Amino acid sequence: MTAFIIAEREFKTLFLAPLAWIILAVLEALSAFMFLTQVEKFMRLQKTLALIDNAPGLTDIVVLPLYGNVGILLLLATPLLTMGVIASERRYKTLTLLLSAPISSAAIILGKFLACWGLLLVLLGLLTCMPLSLLFGGTLDFGKLACNCLALALLSAAFTATGVYFSSLSSHPVAAAISSFGLLLLLWILDWTSNFSDEPSPVLNYLSLLKHFQHLQTGLLSSVDVCFFLLYTGLFLFLSISHLDKLRRQP
Structure with a gap:
């Protein structure tokens, strides 16, 4: 229950900060531009698609590329959003007061x-x-749309958990953002190693965020992909809680 109280307070604080509004505005503007670009592409291809059996529809040509590109935007934006959630508390010495309060580390991190x-x-x-x-002018594959929404929700949770962890390690928000972005980028491109190897490592492929994200984007809801994101998010939340507990025990 305490975690939700902290979450509500932090959520209001984020909305009062200019950075959150800037991130939202930029991401929405870029998303709208990419959406309109894909719609224009679909309009140009309509005559060609009419001649093809089982031709891809609006969902495949517009929605899937849009959500895939937004995943990359989140990779860039989430470290900026999370960089100060704990690092700023450490920098301004308010984390000590928070840790001295009768609030568990788990509640702080989850909030x-x-x-x-x-x-x-x-x-x-x-x-x-x-x-x-x-x-208003076409039909959508709601199954694929739902899977893409779920994929982005799980991906953003994984990105957020990573950002919170690195924010807990440093008192400098910029350092936290750079570290978080570096790890996320590495895990995003791990699957690319298969393009340069005759025997790609199954471990590297499994750890690739991009691979699991793209699997969900196809509309095939796999428990392997969902569990991967849940375990990944849970791992970094656990690491964040453990680090706060360590700070709490320090004299």
């Missing part, structure tokens, strides 16, 4: 995580309005 993730879910909710607007 910070839920606030940042909640902000990203607001963004994803606004994003979903774009493909839904296509219903």
